[in-house]
Amino acid sequence: MTQTHRLCPCVASLLYSSQTFGSKQLPVSNLILALDFGGTKFAAAVTDNRDSWIGKDLMPAPAPASAQADYAGMLAMARKLLAGRQAAAIGVSFGGPVDAARNTVILSHHVPGWEQVPLGEWLQRDLGAPAAIDNDANAGALGEYTYGAGQNCSSVFYITVSTGVGGGLVANGRVWHGANGMAGEIGHMQVDPAGPLCLCGKHGCVERLASGPYMAADARTQMTSGSALWVLCAGEAGQITGQLVAAAATRGDEVAIRLIERSATALGRGIGNTANIINPQRFVVGGGVTKAGSRWWQVLQAAARATALPEITIDIAPAQLIDDAPLWGAVALAKAVGTGHQP
Incomplete structure (x- = not known):
């Protein structure tokens, strides 16, 4: 990254002096470890506060899935x-509900064994450094606010649209929990009460209509023989992914176009409703589904504008940090550890 980054107000001199955390006196260090427990892949990175990674690694989420693995x-x-x-210090982005004040994972919706896990304590025990934890949407929001598309904004609502739909609000340098x-749970805002059933038990949630896996699931049941989508998956419905739906839409596939536009409309309505309640200066949208093409963005903008009050300015920007937003948010979390204050 080459842009000038605004740091959280609580970073102080953490990286350049010896710090006492609890009863431990850490050695002088300027290394921050950032961890991202994602839905399908894990990422870890190290930075020395020079606005770039000095090391980064990725791995697929373990299978079979368990908290221990x-x-x-x-x-x-x-x-x-x-x-x-x-x-x-260590900063952690976790793909599920988190009690940030206690640095504890509440649960994972997809992986057993994460119920009430004191992840911060585990990491400090095993790596000898204090850890701060938040969910992936809040971490992504903090990353974009501090280092990305939200710089120079007083308030940012960040949305990630990928395996699910999550949101996080940062205002005046602080995550609103x-x-x-x-x-920030925009993914479970109901925008079509007559719509399909969501994992949460409600009908027509933003996540149920906008996320990649749900688009793919609907495409499998609606695909017609000989269509562009059928050709791309070689007639194997089980091979359809959200990315394949987006590719088929660019080839004029009617089912794919309808699903892409439904995705963008649902999220746009969620953004418009959120704007009516919170009125953030900017919405930043990231995640794999945002790569669905210009038509997705056009429909998103139009739906948000149609839903929000006319007096409200709608500013929607694509994420700058792309897949690294939660990791850079984890960096910001780690930098705040020494002060005892959450960002």
Whole structure:
């Protein structure tokens, strides 16, 4: 990254002096370890505060899935990156509900065993550095606010549209978690009460209509023989992914176009409703589905504008940090550890 980054107000001198965390005196270090427990892949990176990674690694999420396998895989990747060096602090983005105040994972919707796991304690025990944790949407919001498309904005609502749909709000340098730590859940805003059933039990949620896996699932049942979508998957419905739906839409496939436009409309309505309630300065949208093409973005903008009050300015920008937004948010979380304040 080459842009000038605005740091969180609480970074102080964490990276350049010896710090006491709890009862431990850490050695002088300027290394930050960032970890991202994603839905389908894990990422780990190390930075020395020079606005770029000095090391980064990726791995597929372990299969069969379990909290133990997830943690063991991430720990091994982190140790490999650190190569015997001591991190000053650790920041973590986790794909599921998190109690950020306690640095504890509440649960994972997709992987068993993560219920009430004190992940911050585990990491400090095994890597010898304090850790700060938040969910992936909040981490992504903090990353884009601090280092990406949200720079120079007083408030940013970040949305990731990929395996699911998540959201996070950062205002004046602080993540807004809400009374129960559940603020920002735009993915489960109901925009079509007569729509299909969502995993959460409601009908017509933004996530059910806009996310990649759900688009793919609907395409499998609606695909017609000989269509562009049928050709791309060689007639094998099980091979259809969200990316394949987007590719078929660019080839004029009617089913794919309808699903892409439905995705963008649902998210646009969610953005418009959120704008009516929160009125953030900017919405930043990232995730794999945002690569669906210009038509997706056009429909998104139009639906948001049609839903929001006319007095409200709708500013929607694509994420700058792309897949690294949660990792850079983890960096910002780690930098705040030494002050005892959440960003």
